[in-house]
Amino acid sequence: MSSPTAESVTQVGSGDRGSAAPVLEVEGLRVFYGNIEAVKGVSIKVHPGEIVTLIGSNGAGKTTTLRAISGLNAPRHGTITFEGKSIGGRPGHEIVKLGIAQSPEGRKIFGRMSVQENLELGAFQRTDKDGIKDDVARVFDLFPRLKERINQRAGTMSGGEQQMLAMGRALMARPKLLMLDEPSMGLAPVLVDLIFETVKEVNAQGTTILMVEQNALAALDVARYAYVLESGKIKLEGPAAALATNDEVRKAYLGEG
Amino acid sequence: MRQVTGKGLAAVGLLVAVAVWLVWNFSESPAAFLRVSIIGLQNGALYALIALGYTLVYGIIELINFAHGDLFMLGSLFGMFLLAQSGQDASNPATWLLLIGIIAATMVFCGTLNMTIERVAYRPLRNAPKLAPLITAIGMSFILQNIGLIWNGPGQVSVPVVLPNEVLFTIGGVGINSIPLIIVGVTIPLLLLLTWIVRSTKPGKAMRATAQDADGARLMGINVNRTIAFTFALGGLMAGAAGVLYAQAVSTTRWDQGFQLGLISFTAAVLGGIGNLRGAVLGAVLIGFIQALNEGLPHGAGAQWSQSLVFSILILILVFKPEGLLGEQTPEKV
Missing domain, CATH: 3.40.50.300 (P-loop containing nucleotide triphosphate hydrolases)
Incomplete structure (x- = not known):
């Protein structure tokens, strides 16, 4: 083949992107x-x-x-x-x-779970409880709208809010x-x-x-x-x-x- | 204001008819009413344990696991095999303590077996068209039935009842026997435990995430294969407990008992809203009651009509509420 x-x-x-x-x-x-x-x-x-x-x-x-x-x-x-x-x-x-974390096409948020639960799932692999809390706060700093909706079912939010959630959730993995x-x-x-x-x-x-x-x-x-x-x-x-x-x-x- | 539809009127009419029928029976024989209610509750609890295995698995991989009823049957055989091996019977009043150990061992047996079935029969078909695992499940059902047939013989085998079988108290002239109460008393903590696992533990959250979107779950770092295996294990644990309790309730085992009870329990899961845990329990208790009321009340149609009645009610409910009693149309689709 x-x-x-x-x-x-x-x-x-230029294709030059530095030495790293x-x-x-x-x-x-x-x-x-x-x-x-x-x-x-x-x-x-x-x-x-x-x-x-x-x-x-x-x-x-x-x-x-x-x-x-x-x-x-x-x-x-x-x-x-x-x-x-x-x-x-x-x-x-x-x-x-x-x-490596991804905010996927179509967002793939968990619509029957709350915003809070979605964010916590983003940190599924992590065990550092305090770090996870800090990162939830960081996501809320980036997207204050999500904080207002913290206990709302993610599936009932608008498309824009769901996009914020998908990005925030991906960040919760603390990806490189x-x-x-x-x-x-x-x-x-x-x-x-x-x-x-x-x-x-x-x-x-x-x-x-x-x-x-x-x-x-x-x-x-x-x-x-x-x-x-x-x-x-x-x-x-x-x-x-x-x-x-x-x-x-x-x-x-x-x-x- | 909501529009009154023909369907809505028919539903109200049916409910009124059922209520009238219940009151009629109750006024004629309150004692019979109480007696059959307890039987209904006991059977409902057993159906619930089995129905959860259907609903958990359907919720996560949309497979109707036809082999699940037969897993429950093997649980009965395994538990009663352990009991026979112990050499104890009802003459020793402490044997029911042994039975707790047997329930635990049977739960582990069925959980492990269900995980193994998933691993060898369903996982290789994960990306195949939906019909392939469905047919495989039917095949697996026959395999388990044949194992039961070889193990236990073709006939009904009686087993010693070691649960304390005595009248605890009397209400209105009706003696309340201990066995149904023990069965309900064992079932409720198991149901609560399961609910807690699914709602609050990390594997439970992984289950719910996988059920909603498997690729989404993978992107969260959830091991989807392991989560599915865990789901089968949970369903198996419940079926194992049901197997032992059922054998004690009816004092027999039979190689094909899983077929009928499996079908009834699956119906219960659909009735309540497949994929929904509380729905499965509600559907199971409802069916337990419907059967018992129909068979035991003075104006019931009798045992020979029980199955027809259960399935007629299923059809009616699905006509009026296709997603089941507690099922919901998923709102997250954008």
Whole structure:
């Protein structure tokens, strides 16, 4: 079986991302649903402290890439390396333990449980009760709206509140790498701004972030480095600022042309 | 104001008819009413222990575990086998202490067996179409029945009753026997324990999270396979307790007792709202009462109509409330 070559990737701007080793390295990842290949040889790197974004249209394979990293879909080919350890194909709960949390597509909050219980489940692997309490308080600082709803059933909240909860819940694992799948999906513009502000704030507090977005403009605005995914392959990559001014990107994803 | 529908009127009419029937029977023979109520409560408690195994498993992997009734049957055989091995019978008044040990051992036996069944028969089919594990469960039911058949023979086998069997007190001329009270007295703490485990412990929270969204649970760091195994273990524990208590209540065991009781208990779980613990208990007690009232009251239809009655009521309730009495339409779908 021939694996797709890396030559099809166009580097836009400088590929130099400093001397630190990447915290996450995905190499030649291929993921199938039955016989359908959803991800066809994706290679991405996330360096410590970065916000990296994966943009592309619907069905490009963004979510599947994140699912493979989180251990929800097993890769058929390729490697996933986190902090030097190979994690491809390991079960999801082990990957959370290693320090990768995800706020998934569709949020997947536990609708019949309270906001408080959802947040506590985010810290399922942790045993430091005081630390968990501190982190619940930290999430409430980031999203005061959640504090008002602490005992409300999560399923009865609005989409925006559920998105806040999904992000807050992922943070409760105290991840080294936080993955966000479409954090702005279906939200009112004012909430979209709030979510991206929070992404920046969480990153400034020291969490590395890998974010999937359809809202390319907003994503490129907060990210340092970006990959453009098309039909399961990386098409372009480069510093977010360079991609944001790239003609091809502007035409295809920023609605210009 | 809510609109009055034909369906609503029919429901009210039915409830009124049932109430009239109950009052009629009660006024004619309060003693019979009391006597059958106690039987209903006892059977309801036993059905509840079994129904929980159905509802827990359905709640977490949406599988109707048809083998569950037969697991309960093997619990009966195992418990009564232990009792026979001990060589004790009712002549020794302390034997009921031994029975507590036997209940515990049988609970462990059924819990382990149920986990093993999940591991070898259901887990390999986790990503298969829903029909595959369902058929496997039916096959597993036959396998367990055949184990019971080989172990216990084709006929009804009587077992010694070692629970204290005496009239404790008399109400209105009706002697209240100790066995139903003991059975209810053992069942209630078990139900409370189970509720506490599911509601307040970490494995219980993992169960509820997995039941709502398995991928979501994985992303929380929950070991979903282990959580499912734990769920089968809990269901097995309850079935084991029910097995021993049932054998003591009816003083016999039989290789196919699990089929009928399993079906009744599953019905109880659906009646209450499958996946809902309190619903399973409520459904079980209701069915226990319906059967007992029908069989024991002066104007009941008699034992030969009990099953038809139970299932007619199930159909009626599902027509009026498809999600079961305490079931809920999930509100979290956005």
